[in-house]
Amino acid sequence: MAEQSSELSFTVAQRSVAGKKPQxxxxxxxxxxxxxxxxxxxxxxxxxxxxSAAEAGKEASETCxxxxxxxxxxTPESWSVKKSTSQVLTALNRWLYGQGQQYNDAQKxxxxxxxxxxxxxxxxxxxxxxxxxxxxxxxxDLEQLTRDHSTYVNATQTYLARAMGLDVKLDVDYKSVDIEQGDIYFLSTDGIHDFISHKVITTELQALKPEDDEICFEQACEKIIALALAAKSGDNLSCQILRVDSLPTKTISEVGRKLSELPFPPYLEEGVILDGYRVEKCLHINNRSQVYVVRDVDTNERYCMKxxxxxxxxxxxxxERFIMESWMGSRISNPHVVKVIENNRDKKWLYYLTEYIEGRTLEQWIKENPKPAVQDVVYILDQISKGxxxxxxxxxxxxxxxxxxxxxDKNGEATIIDFGSCYSKGIAEIATPLDEPGILGTAGYSAPEVVITGKSTIQSEVFSLSVLAYEMLTGKEPFSGKLSKCRTSEDYLKTKYTPCFDENPLVPIWIDGAIKKGLRxxxxxRHEDVLELMHELQTPNSKYKTTHNAALMDKNPLLFWQVMSGVWFVAFIVALVF
Structure with a gap:
């Protein structure tokens, strides 16, 4: 058995034989x-x-x-195991199903x-x-973790209710279980488990000793197959044995040594050269980080250094979070997400580089454009949504x-920056003793569930984008700016939504309706994702117009016709662009 270590390690063996079948x-x-x-x-x-009844069963299993x-x-490292596997199996199943269509009977x-x-x-x-x-x-104790997808015709005959390639739609069982050191996992085909009992399998696996190596495991596989053949198995026989020898249970000191190999740079004055990058100015500084504009002394390229x-x-x-934010950023390739710069230089300090974007923040843009054209706002929001x-x-x-x-930027293109609060499901699955409690984002732009539970979803990003949309169109934060003070469900319920068109009469009612839905x-x-939100911001929706038109017509006929003129104008622009 492997010695205790800080890595996931196994002792494994596998065996597969044709048995009494020709292949x-x-x-x-x-x-x-x-x-x-x-x-x-x-x-x-x-x-x-x-x-066996299928004419391409061998090809199907080997392909799988x-x-x-x-x-x-x-698949991307940032994807969770469930997403990665689901994507692969869906594509694989469709390929198998498509190949099977050449046969008269799909089940063949x-x-x-x-x-x-x-x-x-x-x-x-x-x-x-x-x-x-x-x-x-x-x-x-031996436990069967999966259930057979078989339907019994009689005592001796069954057929598969579910399988890869059987249907264009794939229904896969999924479960996750905790791992313990010393666990033994046994995988088998029906040529084995249909012919030897649960008790026999248990006895053979219990016979494996902690000091047994792969040779002993291979012998165990061969013995289990022999027992099934002796029990008159007429099918192919395959099995795998995996023992968990160690888990990635790193201590705080082990993680700390690895992450602290590079020292933190001190505050950098203008003109200082760090790893071949000359500091030109400090762009941003707070109690958590510094961002500088730097220039590569060799190539003369400008970058941002965090x-x-x-x-x-x-x-x-x-x-840990600082290191992970650059890792996550480097895995996104989109013109509306800032690029993390990879270089081959030996780093002597802890930092990372991104592309330098010459322009202004959206915060500055909002101040400089108190009454922007609606189509300009929608255009910028669409770019953010793409990122x-x-x-x-x-x-x-x-x-x-x-x-x-x-x-x-100077061309009016929007780019998302800063990965300091990013969350990746793939990274979250990796056990770590380190944790950073509290809200990572900004409360005034965070969805209620994020503030209350600390957990985000895609719908949480819909909420944040809707806050941006409201602020860009009105110059004010939604709910009279009270979101930043909310901490409980009761706090949120006490707030009141003021329609965008009350603050800016040129905002079409259907755009306000889409924003209001995103702020629920x-x-x-809310909208299922940012794509759905953008569709409603770009496409006049009659259900939002009928909700408000009658009341607005009675209250202020002049304002009503001004708003309707704005609706028609935006619809015309959208038709031209899309």
């Missing part, structure tokens, strides 16, 4: 990557059983195992069962369809969308 239609695979890939994507075991092991590790095509277990940090993620199985032996605040040089949670959608596709939430974190306190009642 083996089972497929198996295990991948145990090293270093950052193990941390970010995990270790994988997968088993598949091509359906081979393609899954390749495609899963090709590329059909296979599929079971995989992905070990990431201290969690095992199980995905399963069909009648292959995953078991876990923990402290002597350095951590020396106030936190002994705060491990802060250091957000690029982040959301990577399962990254910005969590601090506010005017100060949006740059408008109940996240489920």
């Amino acid at each position: 083996n239609e089972d497929a198996i695979g295990i991948r145990l990557p090293k270093d950052s890939t193990l941390i970010n994507k995990g270790a994988v075991a997968v088993i598949a059983d091509g359906v 195992v081979r393609n899954f092991l390749y495609d899963y590790y090709s 095509g590329y059909i296979s069962t599929f079971s995989t277990i992905i070990f990431k940090s201290q969690t095992a993620h199980l995905f399963h369809v069909g009648d292959t199985r995953i078991y876990r032996l923990r402290k002597g 350095t951590p605040s020396v106030n936190f040089d002994d705060d491990l949670a802060y250091i 957000l959608r690029a982040m959301h596709k990577r399962e990254i939430l910005h969590q601090d969308i506010k005017p100060g974190n949006i740059m408008i 306190f109940n996240a489920e009642r």
Whole structure:
């Protein structure tokens, strides 16, 4: 057994034989990557059983195992295990189903069962369809973690109700379980578990000793197969055994040593050269970080350099977040998200570089444009939404969308900056002893659920973008600026929404309706995502107009016709652009 370490490690073995059949239609695979890939994507075991009645069962099972092991590790590191696997399996199933259409009967095509277990940090993620199985032996007790998707015709005949390639729609069982050191996971095809009992499997796995190596595990696989053959198994026989030898349970001191290898730079004066970058000016400084404009002395290129605040040089949670924000930023490629600059120089200090955007913040833009044209506002919001959608596709939430974190360049193009509050599901799955409590974003632009529970979703970003839209159109914060003071549900319920067109009569009623929906306190009642919000901001919606038109006509006929003129003008502009 491997010695205790701070990494996830295993002892593994697998075996697959044709048995009494002329060819083996089972497929198996295990991948145990090293270093950052193990941390970010995990270790994988997968088993598949091509359906015997299908003419391409062997090809289906081999494709499932081979393609899954390749495609899963090709997905973005910021994606969660569930999203990565779901995307890969959906694409794989559609390919198998499409290939099977060449046969007269779809059930004669590329059909296979599929079971995989992905070990990431201290969690095992199980995905399963069909009648292959995953078991876990923990402290002597064997538990079947998957359920068979089989329908019994009679005592001796069954058929698969679910399988890869069987239908264009794929229904996969998913569950996650905690991992403990010493756990043994056993994967098998029905050629084994249909012929030997739960008790026999338990006995054979219990016989494995803590000091047993891979040779002993291989012998255990062979013995289990032999027992199934002796029990008159007439099917292919495959099994895998994986024992968890160590978990990534790093101590605070271990993490701290790794993260603190580079010292924090001191406050940098103009003209100072750091790692070949000359400081031209300080753009921003607060108690958490500094941002400078720097110029590469070799290439003369200008960049922004963000350095951590020396106030936190002994705060491990802060250091971890600072390192992770540059990592997340480097994985987004979109013209409306600031680019993190990668360089091959040996760094002597802790910092990271981004592209330099010559322009002004949206905060300055709002002050300089107290009564902007509606179409200009919608244009800028659309660019911000495109940047957000690029982040959301990577399962990254910005969590601090506010005017100060949006740059408008000299061409009027908007770019999201600052990754200091970003959240990545993929990173969140990695166990760490470090935690940084509290709201990372700005309360006045954060959704109620973020302030109250500290948890964000895509609908939370819809709320923040709606706050921006309101402020850009009116020059004021929604709810009379009281959002920043709200901390409980009762606080939010006491606020009152003032329509945009009450503050700016040129704002069309349907645009105000879209913004009001995006600002609903109940996240489920908002738009599903920023794309839906932008569609409603760009497309006149009659349901919002009929809600307000009658009341406005009675109250102020002149204002009514001014607003309607604005509606028609914006609709005309939208028609020209889109």
